[in-house]
Amino acid sequence: MKAARELTAVALIAVMTLVTLCFTACTESKDKIVGNADVSASERVLEKFFGNERTVTITDDEEYYSQTVYFRNEEDFCAERNKSSANGLNAKAKVNSGALPKKTDGKFVIGARKRVWVEEVYYGGDVVGSRLLRSEEIESNNVSTYGYLGDASESKFSLDIDMYVIYEPREEYYYVAGNAYWSSESVLGGEKYPEDSSDDFMGLTWGGDGELKVVDRSFEGEYRDGTAISASTKISDTYAGYCWQFREKTGLWETSMRDATCDVVLKKTYQELKYKETNAKFTYIHTYNKVKPSVSISLSANGLAASIILSQEKDTWQLQIDVPALIY
Secondary structure, eight states, X not given: XXXXXXXXXXXXXXXXXXXXXXXXXXXXXOOOSTTHHHHHHHHHHHHHHHTTOSEEEEEEOSSSOEEEEEESSHHHHHHHHTSOGGGOOOTTTSOBTTBOOOSOOOEEEEEEEEEEEEEEEEETTEEEEXXXXXXXXXXXXXXXXXXXXXXXXXXXXXXXXEEEEEEETTTTEEEEEEEEEEOOEEETTEEEOSOOSSEEEEEEEEOSTTOEEEEEEEEEEEETTSOBOOEEEEEEETTTEEEEEEESEETTTTEEEEEEEEEEEEEESSSSOOOOEEEEEEEEEEEOTTOXXXXXXXXXXXXXXXXXXXXXXXXXXXXXXXXEEEEO
């Protein structure tokens, strides 16, 4: 694999602006074959985004340290997300023979993976503090690439979220999936997990000014004892986004979340391809200290993906990934 280019968050904005301008120019020579045209137009956008590289890496340390890697091909994305069993991936989420656990045999468009490090403070068995760490805090504790560390009063974990997009040219739909995986910490007599007894949220949003609609959606997850996570839908907008709420711990022994996945299938609301471009966004919201916030959706005025908004910021934080190249 070629070395990934390192970009700052500011540079990403410039890249995305360039991609949009280049895409507009490219539509003058667009494909006339419906279905294949979507793929060709996406490829032109991705060529501007990736250049000659197979991956683009963006690091940000303004409010907290994060590392986001964008992948152009499926094999690289699969290899990265399954590097270590420390991610807690279950059998459903693991890649078999390099194929993603997708609902379609269509073409891989783009994948992205973000990693952050989280410190959680415990008191009386409850999580009373949770925050995302800066790079100097991670380095001072010698956190490993995949892993955890901690002491008697606080623990530090890594959290990975990723998303990917697949296009099915025969049926002309996009399959968009978002995933979240927590690490665990080995302690005397067992393991410690970062999840509190509060609820978390996961959501997918997309742009398109109402011209991309959901025709299918789902949520599934697994606790560490193998039982399924039950989730309730908190945002249900056929033309903008879905968000699910779920309990991080469950049962008498408070079995913790291992991983969770949400997905949507998107189709155009019309037959003719207009060669417009938009993005999709995956949001993970973590709550603690027994707070019970509500969520809402904030639509974008420029045709891009909406944002998921919390009713309160106290005792919560959220992460997002967004990807380009949805053609409609």
